[in-house]
Amino acid sequence: MEANISKILITEEEIKVKVKELGEMITRDYQEKDLLVICILKGAMVFMADLVREIKVPLDIDTMVVTSYGSSTKSSGVVRILKDLDESVEDRDLLIVEDIVDTGLTLKYLMDNIFSRGPRSVKICSFLDKPERRKVAITPDYKGYSIPDEFVVGYGLDYAEKYRNLPYVAVLDPKAYS
Numbered sequence: 001m002e003a004n005i006s007k008i009l010i011t012e013e014e015i016k017v018k019v020k021e022l023g024e025m026i027t028r029d030y031q032e033k034d035l036l037v038i039c040i041l042k043g044a045m046v047f048m049a050d051l052v053r054e055i056k057v058p059l060d061i062d063t064m065v066v067t068s069y070g071s072s073t074k075s076s077g078v079v080r081i082l083k084d085l086d087e088s089v090e091d092r093d094l095l096i097v098e099d100i101v102d103t104g105l106t107l108k109y110l111m112d113n114i115f116s117r118g119p120r121s122v123k124i125c126s127f128l129d130k131p132e133r134r135k136v137a138i139t140p141d142y143k144g145y146s147i148p149d150e151f152v153v154g155y156g157l158d159y160a161e162k163y164r165n166l167p168y169v170a171v172l173d174p175k176a177y178s
Helices: 012-029 043-052 105-115
Strands: 005-010 037-041 058-067 080-083 095-099 121-129 142-146 169-172
Touching: 005 012, 012 043, 012 121, 012 142, 037 043, 043 058, 043 095, 058 105, 095 105, 105 121
Parallel strands: 037 058, 037 095, 095 121, 121 142
Antiparallel strands: 005 169, 058 080
């Protein structure tokens, strides 16, 4: 598996430091709020699991499965909700946890959908951000790292469901998917 890795972008230790920092910021911002953390599966599950352990306020967790990639390395632009929320979001303070913001199309669709359900507030926490790929104006409220326009795997991110279990974020060698 690691033979297909071109280079490591973010080490396991760097990830731990950043997740703790994000958890402290979210804890500060969500004092006395009704926090519902929404994990966008499957990519954000590793990040979200680490993140909620660093958030020191009461919270609930829910999940959604939203896709625009399939088994490709590029977004199709067609967003599908494969699993919707179980909890009502009306009058709640929501934190959407994403693995990566790329074109922003999926997140824009998701934000429009969720806002229509009447939450009190909605913020985005993304572990990774690729601003140079953005097609719509959307910016995470909490962001781990900005990364270059390269296809990355690890720490929950995959290619064809592989590599999610790597403890770091790495660039996948194009030979592995071309």
